[in-house]
Amino acid sequence: MRFTFLSENKTEIGNCQAEWGLSIMVEADGKMILFDTGASDMFYDTAKKRDVSLEEADFCVISHGHFDHTTGMTKFCEINDKAKIYIHKNAFNEFFGTTDGVMDDYNCGVPWSEEEKNTVMSRAVLTDGPTWITENIVISGSIPDVPEFKPVEQFYVRSFDGVINPDDMSHEQFLAVKNGDQGIYIFSGCSHKGIVAAMEYAKKLFPGEKIAGIIAGMHLFSAEKSLVDSVIDKIAAEDPDVIIPTHCTGLYPTMEMAKRFGAKCILASNGKKYEF
Numbered sequence: 001m002r003f004t005f006l007s008e009n010k011t012e013i014g015n016c017q018a019e020w021g022l023s024i025m026v027e028a029d030g031k032m033i034l035f036d037t038g039a040s041d042m043f044y045d046t047a048k049k050r051d052v053s054l055e056e057a058d059f060c061v062i063s064h065g066h067f068d069h070t071t072g073m074t075k076f077c078e079i080n081d082k083a084k085i086y087i088h089k090n091a092f093n094e095f096f097g098t099t100d101g102v103m104d105d106y107n108c109g110v111p112w113s114e115e116e117k118n119t120v121m122s123r124a125v126l127t128d129g130p131t132w133i134t135e136n137i138v139i140s141g142s143i144p145d146v147p148e149f150k151p152v153e154q155f156y157v158r159s160f161d162g163v164i165n166p167d168d169m170s171h172e173q174f175l176a177v178k179n180g181d182q183g184i185y186i187f188s189g190c191s192h193k194g195i196v197a198a199m200e201y202a203k204k205l206f207p208g209e210k211i212a213g214i215i216a217g218m219h220l221f222s223a224e225k226s227l228v229d230s231v232i233d234k235i236a237a238e239d240p241d242v243i244i245p246t247h248c249t250g251l252y253p254t255m256e257m258a259k260r261f262g263a264k265c266i267l268a269s270n271g272k273k274y275e276f
Contacts, residue, residue: 001028001179001276003187003215006046007038007072008270009247016046016271021068022189022217022247025052028177029136034060034083035175035187037072044075050271054079061139063189064172065091068247070110077119086139089126090171092117094158103156103164127173130205136178142170143201149194149231152223169193174216176202179276182241183212190217190248196234211238213276215268221250228253232260242276244268 007023021039025032025047034057037043047054060076060083063069073085095109112120125131129141155167175187184206188198195218199211214235220228235243235257243261245254246268258265266274 001026001177001185002273003027004047004050004052004273005246005268005270006034006043006050006052007036007040008268010268011270011272013050013269013271015049017042018270020247021071022063023069023072024187024215025054025057026175026177026187028179028185029134031059031133031137032057033133033137033175034076036061036063036069036189037076039068039071041072041075043072044079046271050273057083059083059133060085061173061175062087062091063174063187064088064169064192065093065095065110066108066190067111068108069189070112073110073112073120074116077116083123085120085124086127086131087120087124088141088171088173089128093160093171095167096156096158096164098154098156107158108155138176138205140173140176140198140201140205143172143174143193143197146194146197146200149196149227149234151192151194152219152227153192155192174198174202176205178206178209179212182276183210185213185276186211186216188214188216188218190219192219194231196231199234199238211240213242213244214240215244215246216249217247218245218249218253220253221248223250223253228256232256236260240264242266244274 023038023043157167
């Protein structure tokens, strides 16, 4: 299995840029899967510079309905006219984050125009429950809660009838790949449900398999130390071979993971390629 970061918050490669967003090209089990499309067309520029062929992608998987994971979709549809697009059926509402406990006044959802949305919908697969791409690759669909590991940020959703309610993040999903005898690799965009919830569900989808790798935004940048410690303890209990904190994980949680896991913890960098 190989994967390349096409959009990420930081980079160590001179001719690549960085942004608040995530996009990863995953090559596994004979398939090329674009996981998220970042907050702009930057993923396309990175792909050109790093010799990643977006035209050859077989599928695109959208982790959830927020702008920093979906803005590049229009560009992807221009480049690639064959890939199915797997997106949760609940990803198309208006979504709002919070600042200091107050709901933001702007929509952080997918920024597509009606025309762009229609283009996506013409080849979209609307997910809900688990969707298997191959016997070794699954898109989780909605992730069950793990109540003792609650999300650190409240989001809100405006439904199509105009009512605003707390967002249960039912539109969030992860990509899981069984990589030979190594075990499962989990790709998660933001883990708004919590990375622990993603790990627990991945183990149910692949019974008896070890979690070998976690490549994930974990949305811990505003979490209290006690929660960060608890999450790291749960990750350590799985004894993964590699953990790559990305995007919204946060500097302090990432440094704590680096201290805990040593060489097993890799700091994500846009344009970097990895093979396991």
